[in-house]
Amino acid sequence: MILRIGIPSYNGVLCEETQRTLAAIKEEKKLWTIDLRVASGTYPAHARNACITLDECHLKKQKYNFDYFLSMDADISFDVKNLERLIAANVDIISMAYTGRKEKTCNLLMAGDWGIKPGISSMSCWLPVWSHDLKKCDWAGMGACLIKKEVLENMEHPYFRHTVIDNGESANEVTEDWGFCIAAKNAGYDIWIDCDNRAAHIPH
Numbered sequence: 001m002i003l004r005i006g007i008p009s010y011n012g013v014l015c016e017e018t019q020r021t022l023a024a025i026k027e028e029k030k031l032w033t034i035d036l037r038v039a040s041g042t043y044p045a046h047a048r049n050a051c052i053t054l055d056e057c058h059l060k061k062q063k064y065n066f067d068y069f070l071s072m073d074a075d076i077s078f079d080v081k082n083l084e085r086l087i088a089a090n091v092d093i094i095s096m097a098y099t100g101r102k103e104k105t106c107n108l109l110m111a112g113d114w115g116i117k118p119g120i121s122s123m124s125c126w127l128p129v130w131s132h133d134l135k136k137c138d139w140a141g142m143g144a145c146l147i148k149k150e151v152l153e154n155m156e157h158p159y160f161r162h163t164v165i166d167n168g169e170s171a172n173e174v175t176e177d178w179g180f181c182i183a184a185k186n187a188g189y190d191i192w193i194d195c196d197n198r199a200a201h202i203p204h
Contacts, residue, residue, distance in 0.1 A: 003032040004066040006051025009074040012040040015202045017077035024080050031084070035066055038074075045176035048142065048160040052152060062157075064149045073143035075101075078199040085197050086146040093147050093184060094192040095140035096199040099129055110141030110177075110201075111193040131195040139181040140191050144199040155187050 005022070007014065014022070026034050039047035052069060053062070068087065078096060086094050097109050104123070112126035127137065142160070152159055160176035161183075174182075181191050 001032045001068070002035060002066040003068050003070060004035045004037065004052070004064075005070045005072055006048060007036075007038045007072050007074050008044045008047030008051070009038055009040055010042060012038060014038070014074045015077070015204060017200065017202050018072075018074055021077045021079075025083060028080055045158065045160045045162055045179070048176060049158045052159065053157065063153055066149055069147045069149060069152060071142040071145045071147065073201075075202040075204055076143045076199050077202060078144060082144075082197050082199060083146075085194065089134065089192070089194060091192050092151050092189045093140075093145065094194060095142075095146075096144035096197045097127075097131070097193055097195045098141070098143060098199040098201045101201050101203055109193065109195065110143065111135075111137045111139060111191075113138040127193070127195065133196065134192060134194050137191050137193055138185070139178050140193050142177045142180065143201065151184060151187075151189055155183055159183065 005025070007018075022036065037051040039050040041047045048071060052064070070083070076098065082096055086096065095111060097111070099106050100108060100110060107129045108123060109127040109129060109131060115122050115125055127135070159180055161179045162176055163174050163179035163182055165172050165174055184191065
């Protein structure tokens with residue numbers, strides 16, 4: 001099995017905890033072959049896409065030589081068994097559970113449902129930190145999210161994009177995490193989070 005790991009990084013630097021996580025993953029050579037890509041830049045959407053394909057101009061669907069894509073942030077850490085558990089779930093898109101770093105999001109998981117309008121999720125719609133079990137949701141953060149290659153092969157590039165949501169009264173631009181989830185759901189895929197599969201969101 002080939003696992004592509006893609007990490008966007010503002011300056012190409014990864015947290016020490018993230019580096020240790022990657023080192024542990026690489027040691028498990030019997031489980032997978034690792035293809036690690038770190039993309040630098042100030043625009044996370046561009047960096048996430050660059051970790052999958054360097055051909056920024058193509059809009060057609062294409063085939064990839066990896067089996068899974070792990071979208072990971074430069075400030076996330078977890079145990080190797082967490083990754084094994086994501087794979088064992090055998091669903092198209094699944095995220096580990098991790099909280100936000102800010103005071104107002106430290107008790108919320110980076111996943112939840114939309115409100116009245118798809119693409120807009122107030123914090124009252126986010127999953128609380130005490131959530132458990134495997135849950136289907138409308139969106140999940142891309143900090144520790146496993147995606148089957150078939151999902152990407154059946155979506156149009158760019159996969160990660162900032163998306164403008166217009167509800168008729170106002171327009172809001174949402175992040176590439178939400179933009180990906182909107183596009184994936186429109187393509188017929190479900191978004192899952194394993195609330196008992198916890199990753200650490202490192203303060204920095």
